[in-house]
Amino acid sequence: MQGVKMRGIRGAIDVSSNHRQEIIESTKELLKEIFDQNTLENEDVAAILFSMTDDLDAAFPAEAVRQMGGKYIPVFCTREINVPGSLPRCIRLLVLANTSKAPEEIRHIYLRGAAALREDLHGEASRGTRRMF
Numbered sequence: 001m002q003g004v005k006m007r008g009i010r011g012a013i014d015v016s017s018n019h020r021q022e023i024i025e026s027t028k029e030l031l032k033e034i035f036d037q038n039t040l041e042n043e044d045v046a047a048i049l050f051s052m053t054d055d056l057d058a059a060f061p062a063e064a065v066r067q068m069g070g071k072y073i074p075v076f077c078t079r080e081i082n083v084p085g086s087l088p089r090c091i092r093l094l095v096l097a098n099t100s101k102a103p104e105e106i107r108h109i110y111l112r113g114a115a116a117l118r119e120d121l122h123g124e125a126s127r128g129t130r131r132m133f
Contacts, residue, residue, distance in 0.1 A: 006046060007106055009034055009095040012114035014087055020059040023052075027064035027091055030111055034095055037107035046096040047074040053090045054082055061091050090114055 013030040015022050027050075034040070048070075050061045062075035080092065092114075099106075110118050 004098050004100050007097055007099050007101065007103065009038055009097060009106055009108060010093070010118070011095070011109040011111075012087075012090055012092040012117055013111040014090045014113040015056070016089070018056050018058045018089065023056060023059040023061060023091065024064045024067065027061040027093075028068060030091070030093065030109060031064060031068060031095075033109045033111065034093075034107070037109060038097070038099065038101065040095075040097050040099070042068075042070050042073060044097045044099060045070070045073050046098065047076070048096070049094045050075065050077045051080040051092045052077070053080045053086065053088055055089050056091065061093070087113060087117060090117075 011030050011034050013026050015026045031048075048062075048065060052061065060077050062077050065073055065075050080086070080090065108118065110116075
């Protein structure tokens with residue numbers, strides 16, 4: 001049995017408009033799915049890093065973490081690199097969490113149109129990925 005280790009869990013979701021409530025509710029939806037699929041509790045999370053595309057500025061996605069009871073989870077919000085042709089109105093995140101899951105058991109979550117960003121990871125564990133390091 002593998003011990004507890006720090007793992008990075010990726011995810012993304014796109015929203016239809018730049019409205020505060022939609023940004024927060026969509027972020028909650030994404031976080032809930034990541035927590036459920038990876039059997040996480042707030043105390044398992046070391047930090048959450050968010051990035052948003054330039055067309056989203058009505059709210060900080062970190063507010064969703066606070067509303068979900070993550071008062072003590074460190075969060076950081078930044079801007080996504082503005083690459084021509086990238087997915088608009090997109091919120092991405094990286095959850096750094098302590099888990100006993102092996103890297104290939106981690107469930108990375110990409111919802112709505114963001115599923116196209118990582119079709120190789122969408123809805124399934126990242127089995128069969130080549131080890132880079």
